Amino acid sequence: xxxxxxxxGLGLLTMIVLLGLWExxxxxxxxxxxxxxxxxxxxxxxxxxxxxxxxxxxxxxTVRVTLLGWLIASVVGVxxxxxxxxxxxxxxxxxxxxEMLRAVxxxxxxxxxxxxxxxxxxxxxxxxxxxxxxPVLINTIEGVRTVEQELHDVARMLRLSxxxxxxxxxxxxxLPSVVVGLQLSLSLALVLAVVAELVGNPxxxxxxxxxxxxxxxxxxVFVYVFTIGLLGIVLNAAFRQVAARAFGPAIRGQGxxx
Amino acid sequence: MxxxxxxxxAAEGDRFTKTGGEGGPGHRGxxxxxxxxxRGLLPLIVVLLGWQLAAARLPPYFPPPTEWAQGLVELAxxxxxxxxxxxxxxxxxxxxxxxxxxxxxxxxxxxxxxxxDRGLRxxxxxxxxxxxxxxxxxxxxxxxxxxxxxxxxVTSAAIxxxxxxxxxxxxxxxxxxxxMSRSLRLNRRDQVRKVILPALWxxxxxxxxxxAPVALVITLLVxxxxxxxxxxxxxxISQRNYKFAQGFGLILVAGLFSLLVNALVSxxxxxxxxxxxxxx
Numbered sequence: 001x002x003x004x005x006x007x008x009g010l011g012l013l014t015m016i017v018l019l020g021l022w023e024x025x026x027x028x029x030x031x032x033x034x035x036x037x038x039x040x041x042x043x044x045x046x047x048x049x050x051x052x053x054x055x056x057x058x059x060x061x062t063v064r065v066t067l068l069g070w071l072i073a074s075v076v077g078v079x080x081x082x083x084x085x086x087x088x089x090x091x092x093x094x095x096x097x098x099e100m101l102r103a104v105x106x107x108x109x110x111x112x113x114x115x116x117x118x119x120x121x122x123x124x125x126x127x128x129x130x131x132x133x134x135p136v137l138i139n140t141i142e143g144v145r146t147v148e149q150e151l152h153d154v155a156r157m158l159r160l161s162x163x164x165x166x167x168x169x170x171x172x173x174x175l176p177s178v179v180v181g182l183q184l185s186l187s188l189a190l191v192l193a194v195v196a197e198l199v200g201n202p203x204x205x206x207x208x209x210x211x212x213x214x215x216x217x218x219x220x221v222f223v224y225v226f227t228i229g230l231l232g233i234v235l236n237a238a239f240r241q242v243a244a245r246a247f248g249p250a251i252r253g254q255g256x257x258x
Numbered sequence: 259m260x261x262x263x264x265x266x267x268a269a270e271g272d273r274f275t276k277t278g279g280e281g282g283p284g285h286r287g288x289x290x291x292x293x294x295x296x297r298g299l300l301p302l303i304v305v306l307l308g309w310q311l312a313a314a315r316l317p318p319y320f321p322p323p324t325e326w327a328q329g330l331v332e333l334a335x336x337x338x339x340x341x342x343x344x345x346x347x348x349x350x351x352x353x354x355x356x357x358x359x360x361x362x363x364x365x366x367x368x369x370x371x372x373x374x375d376r377g378l379r380x381x382x383x384x385x386x387x388x389x390x391x392x393x394x395x396x397x398x399x400x401x402x403x404x405x406x407x408x409x410x411x412v413t414s415a416a417i418x419x420x421x422x423x424x425x426x427x428x429x430x431x432x433x434x435x436x437x438m439s440r441s442l443r444l445n446r447r448d449q450v451r452k453v454i455l456p457a458l459w460x461x462x463x464x465x466x467x468x469x470a471p472v473a474l475v476i477t478l479l480v481x482x483x484x485x486x487x488x489x490x491x492x493x494x495i496s497q498r499n500y501k502f503a504q505g506f507g508l509i510l511v512a513g514l515f516s517l518l519v520n521a522l523v524s525x526x527x528x529x530x531x532x533x534x535x536x537x538x
Binding site: 112 | 389398
């Protein structure tokens with residue numbers, strides 16, 4: 001992410017100018033939206049929310065649930081993906097079913113999950129795990145299946161055992177694709193967490209957001225929205241850091257850091 | 259899916275199509291063909307059959323598959339299904355079109371000028387990091403519970419892959435193309451219309467291909483969250499009214515839409531890429 005690597009003075013300037021423009025337009029009444037607060041009002045409200053601890057409590061809840069759901073989804077996705085990617089019969093006899101299931105947008109299951117699990121953190125976790133398993137699963141399957149034939153030939157030539165082929169050839173070759181899947185899943189986990197909190201779970205950033213909306217406090221809505229956006233950026237940057245540190249050169253140039 | 263994770267890479271398109279389920283070049287499973295064999299549907303059929311047979315013992319919110327169709331028929335008879343489906347399709351189409359036009363324009367701007375790119379990047383990056391679900395409350399604050407609000411949300415989520423693909427497309431334009439239009443003394447408008455856009459179609463369509471499923475999911479999302487109109491709103495309403503069979507029928511409709519969109523963009527993209535092979 002360019003923002004973190006070097007200071008982009010021009011970009012920051014643009015952002016500040018845009019914020020200033022927003023402030024001026026709202027104050028002068030040139031922008032004719034009923035519920036658009038000025039940035040200064042949003043900042044003031046943010047200070048209150050931070051001071052009262054409300055924002056932090058909600059933030060921690062969302063972070064915790066997102067990460068937990070994502071971890072479980074990753075284990076499920078990679079595990080199942082390895083089975084389906086490596087074992088041909090399993091792929092042949094189930095991939096079409098998975099493709100059909102995948103076509104059903106997880107979002108459309110939100111109301112059902114809400115009914116089955118009620119207004120609880122279980123609804124949230126279930127939705128996160130179900131939805132964010134898909135990218136890891138699909139990318140693991142594809143990553144394993146698209147290992148180049150030449151690499152398999154090399155393994156055969158070296159007379160590697162099956163376990164060794166898997167560990168030394170297949171997994172490293174599939175890694176970049178899996179990492180991309182993990183990254184997509186993380187973003188998706190946050191989205192589903194926010195959605196679940198918006199519609200049902202009585203805590204978290206999404207819940208704070210919907211309460212602010214119901215209370216007709218536009219500044220508060222903006223505070224929560226900006227926090228969620230910031231969280232998205234931070235989670236993604238953290239993932240890149242960790243992935244680069246853990247897998248290093250193995251994933252460079254392939255969907256890792258640009 | 260969707261809901262684009264940050265990271266302005268030229269490989270954006272590839273990254274997303276990787277989840278598309280079709281093998282890229284060098285696909286080891288070539289013997290199995292690009293699409294998984296149909297016998298793979300067996301587990302799904304078994305599960306649905308089991309569901310049907312065990313229906314009496316399942317809780318009421320898991321109605322047997324045969325009742326899903328009945329639920330849809332009920333909805334159609336009450337005159338609810340068609341307007342909802344139309345509203346969803348309209349929001350999807352308008353949102354995706356707006357995203358394509360705006361994404362191409364912005365992509366052209368940031369692709370052609372590195373100054374514009376540097377100037378807009380932090381703003382665009384932060385806008386892109388915003389989960390669409392969080393955009394919904396802001397859009398309702400500004401535009402109310404209206405069709406405009408729905409389109410704004412869909413556009414804001416679908417624009418990114420188109421923008422980024424256009425940007426990298428512009429960057430990779432062959433310099434000979436630009437030289438040629440200069441030696442032909444084309445004016446700015448003709449240069450864009452006759453030279454640049456045709457060369458960019460494949461990039462733009464790659465973006466649209468990624469954006470289309472996103473647009474559909476976000477359409478459903480905004481409908482479920484705001485319940486203005488559309489299939490998503492009906493799903494939420496039917497569950498709330500304990501009409502579970504209708505709910506499952508509608509989830510099925512959403513799945514059909516999604517299959518349809520995928521098939522459509524794949525066909526379209528194959529056509530476009532074939533017609534407009536970029537010069538090497």
